[in-house]
Amino acid sequence: MAKTPITVAYGDGIGPEIMTATLRILEAAGAELDIETVEIGEKVYKRGIDNGMDPKAWDSVRRTRVLLKAPITTPQGGGYKSLNVTLRKALNLYANVRPTVAYSPFVETTHPKMDLVIIRENEEDLYAGIEHRQTQQVYQCLKLITQPGSERVIRYAFDYARANGRKKVTCFVKDNIMKFTDGLFHKEFERIAAEYPDIEHETLIVDIGAARLANTPERFDVVVMPNLYGDILSDVTAELSGSVGLAPSANIGDGFAMFEAIHGSAPDIAGQNIANPSGLLLAAVMMLIHIGQPSVAEKIHLAWLRTIEDGIHTRDIYRDSVSKKLVGTDAFADA
Amino acid sequence: MAKTPITVAYGDGIGPEIMTATLRILEAAGAELDIETVEIGEKVYKRGIDNGMDPKAWDSVRRTRVLLKAPITTPQGGGYKSLNVTLRKALNLYANVRPTVAYSPFVETTHPKMDLVIIRENEEDLYAGIEHRQTQQVYQCLKLITQPGSERVIRYAFDYARANGRKKVTCFVKDNIMKFTDGLFHKEFERIAAEYPDIEHETLIVDIGAARLANTPERFDVVVMPNLYGDILSDVTAELSGSVGLAPSANIGDGFAMFEAIHGSAPDIAGQNIANPSGLLLAAVMMLIHIGQPSVAEKIHLAWLRTIEDGIHTRDIYRDSVSKKLVGTDAFADA
Numbered sequence: 001m002a003k004t005p006i007t008v009a010y011g012d013g014i015g016p017e018i019m020t021a022t023l024r025i026l027e028a029a030g031a032e033l034d035i036e037t038v039e040i041g042e043k044v045y046k047r048g049i050d051n052g053m054d055p056k057a058w059d060s061v062r063r064t065r066v067l068l069k070a071p072i073t074t075p076q077g078g079g080y081k082s083l084n085v086t087l088r089k090a091l092n093l094y095a096n097v098r099p100t101v102a103y104s105p106f107v108e109t110t111h112p113k114m115d116l117v118i119i120r121e122n123e124e125d126l127y128a129g130i131e132h133r134q135t136q137q138v139y140q141c142l143k144l145i146t147q148p149g150s151e152r153v154i155r156y157a158f159d160y161a162r163a164n165g166r167k168k169v170t171c172f173v174k175d176n177i178m179k180f181t182d183g184l185f186h187k188e189f190e191r192i193a194a195e196y197p198d199i200e201h202e203t204l205i206v207d208i209g210a211a212r213l214a215n216t217p218e219r220f221d222v223v224v225m226p227n228l229y230g231d232i233l234s235d236v237t238a239e240l241s242g243s244v245g246l247a248p249s250a251n252i253g254d255g256f257a258m259f260e261a262i263h264g265s266a267p268d269i270a271g272q273n274i275a276n277p278s279g280l281l282l283a284a285v286m287m288l289i290h291i292g293q294p295s296v297a298e299k300i301h302l303a304w305l306r307t308i309e310d311g312i313h314t315r316d317i318y319r320d321s322v323s324k325k326l327v328g329t330d331a332f333a334d335a
Numbered sequence: 336m337a338k339t340p341i342t343v344a345y346g347d348g349i350g351p352e353i354m355t356a357t358l359r360i361l362e363a364a365g366a367e368l369d370i371e372t373v374e375i376g377e378k379v380y381k382r383g384i385d386n387g388m389d390p391k392a393w394d395s396v397r398r399t400r401v402l403l404k405a406p407i408t409t410p411q412g413g414g415y416k417s418l419n420v421t422l423r424k425a426l427n428l429y430a431n432v433r434p435t436v437a438y439s440p441f442v443e444t445t446h447p448k449m450d451l452v453i454i455r456e457n458e459e460d461l462y463a464g465i466e467h468r469q470t471q472q473v474y475q476c477l478k479l480i481t482q483p484g485s486e487r488v489i490r491y492a493f494d495y496a497r498a499n500g501r502k503k504v505t506c507f508v509k510d511n512i513m514k515f516t517d518g519l520f521h522k523e524f525e526r527i528a529a530e531y532p533d534i535e536h537e538t539l540i541v542d543i544g545a546a547r548l549a550n551t552p553e554r555f556d557v558v559v560m561p562n563l564y565g566d567i568l569s570d571v572t573a574e575l576s577g578s579v580g581l582a583p584s585a586n587i588g589d590g591f592a593m594f595e596a597i598h599g600s601a602p603d604i605a606g607q608n609i610a611n612p613s614g615l616l617l618a619a620v621m622m623l624i625h626i627g628q629p630s631v632a633e634k635i636h637l638a639w640l641r642t643i644e645d646g647i648h649t650r651d652i653y654r655d656s657v658s659k660k661l662v663g664t665d666a667f668a669d670a
């Protein structure tokens with residue numbers, strides 16, 4: 001098999017540890033990858049590049065079209081743009097796919113049957129980044145919802161449901177208040193749902209939807225929503241399933257794709273070899289499927305499941321009741 | 336004791352049932368109230384009044400300054416303004432106080448120790464209602480955050496913490512993305528927190544804050560945040576504590592106050608005498624404290640607790656494991 005070129009960024013904080021662990025596993029499993037390593041994040045910001053990624057790194061990603069990215073740290077203070085948001089917009093990564101699955105009884109969770117995927121619109125909403133100070137005391141931020149942007153991600157959600165044997169797509173909006181913006185998202189949802197009669201659909205107001213997600217996540221299958229709701233609620237579902245440390249995400253566009261954990265760079269525990277590499281590893285599994293190496297993906301996923309089932313757990317998911325052995329990042333990867 | 340004049344609105348759906356039950360309890364407990372009843376909601380909308388409340392009702396509220404309000408139904412379709420939002424803005428009700436407490440072991444919950452209060456900014460944010468269609472395909476909504484609006488609600492949160500023996504105030508914002516708007520809210524929070532050295536304070540990014548709320552709500556005490564986050568997350572915490580059916584809310588301004596349940600009018604179960612009147616009843620308890628009848632409030636609260644502890648439960652919180660008797664709205668109120 002020809003090797004697939006990918007770009008890899010080690011990131012900041014716990015990034016390098018979990019990326020090293022992940023790449024070690026990818027190699028051991030026989031992934032055919034031609035890896036280009038780029039530097040992004042804190043050090044690059046500090047070199048004065050306001051989005052945290054230099055032209056060489058951009059070139060690499062534009063060439064390979066696939067980025068496996070560890071979390072980065074954005075320096076405190078003004079003048080720094082979020083690299084995540086910049087990447088999503090520059091590469092037109094319109095769908096952020098965030099599966100959360102309970103691995104009960106191996107990982108403690110209050111919702112052993114949950115198995116859902118949040119598909120979050122990834123470029124618009126308040127993330128458009130249009131903010132201004134009208135007076136010293138009045139600040140505004142523009143929430144943007146467009147027809148093409150909504151159609152694209154909603155269609156992606158229905159296609160995803162079909163391709164993955166999922167039965168229902170739920171839409172969350174707040175169109176009792178935002179009748180134009182969220183109303184448009186809702187209208188597009190209904191219009192597109194009609195083209196997928198084999199998939200059930202329903203729409204919930206985001207507040208009550210969020211309550212039901214927290215209460216009975218096992219009731220949901222695929223859930224599609226505007227950017228900010230998805231940001232907040234995918235952290236909630238990940239945590240309910242066991243730990244944000246387990247949750248991967250795929251940022252998907254028509255030309256490019258970026259894979260990452262949903263958690264941050266956790267500088268407080270960096271360098272201690274205690275971080276859970278699972279989020280990034282499962283993101284790498286999504287990447288392998290995306291680039292057409294599903295059998296390697298399957299192999300890694302199964303090995304990972306076996307490790308979790310054997311009770312070999314990192315600190316974040318370690319519970320006396322279900323875990324057998326507390327391990328560090330390296331030992332987890334070995335297992 | 337002189338009777339305190341209040342305005343009461345029976346609302347739509349399950350509104351009339353739960354209001355009748357609530358008023359019956361208030362009377363039995365000896366609340367000294369001079370009640371003016373007004374009609375709001377669906378019927379008023381349908382008379383062509385676009386905010387669901389006619390001038391006579393406005394007069395009453397402006398006179399009594401206190402509104403006890405059952406949920407209403409806003410008719411489907413365009414041209415109707417949310418009465419909730421209209422009331423909050425017209426009466427300058429800047430703080431929305433939403434306590435959620437677990438009544439474990441009497442009501443089933445995964446978080447038996449949770450006892451927190453979300454204080455939600457209640458007039459600004461995307462609720463300012465400034466939306467427009469730029470083209471057929473591009474819609475925008477303006478998120479508004481002001482210095483006075485933020486200061487007011489944050490100060491309220493710290494004063495509330497002090498007055499209620501609470502130890503910590505946490506702030507949720509997304510100022511890694513919204514550096515101006517949420518950044519302003521955050522800056523005001525830090526500035527005001529410094530004036531309350533007796534109260535701990537901390538700030539979390541709303542996504543990870545939401546995850547921690549869902550995972551360890553018992554870790555939180557008072558949580559203050561912009562409007563929309565508070566809308567979504569107060570439904571989540573209410574549900575985690577047992578049921579949205581139990582959660583009251585107080586909308587507080589300097590001149591007026593409005594008390595209501597956080598749930599909606601649930602037209603699907605209306606008229607069946609099965610709705611849980613607890614949310615509205617506990618809102619009435621908050622009202623009694625607000626108008627200076629704390630001993631009546633205490634009496635009702637204790638009677639309510641006893642009913643819940645006796646396992647006399649309405650359908651929404653009935654669980655074989657903890658409940659003893661399944662009752663309807665009326666019988667619950669009798670108890």
Ligand SMILES: CC(C)[C@H](C(=O)O)[C@@H](O)C(=O)O
Nearest residue numbers: 082084085231262511512542
């Ligand atoms: C780091 C931040 C900009 C990002 C977001 O808000 O989208 C993160 O929270 C995420 O969910 O991927």
Ligand SMILES: CC(C)[C@H](C(=O)O)[C@@H](O)C(=O)O
Nearest residue numbers: 176177207417419420566597
């Ligand atoms: C009915 C709706 C406008 C309202 C809101 O969004 O504020 C409700 O959800 C609430 O939380 O009180």
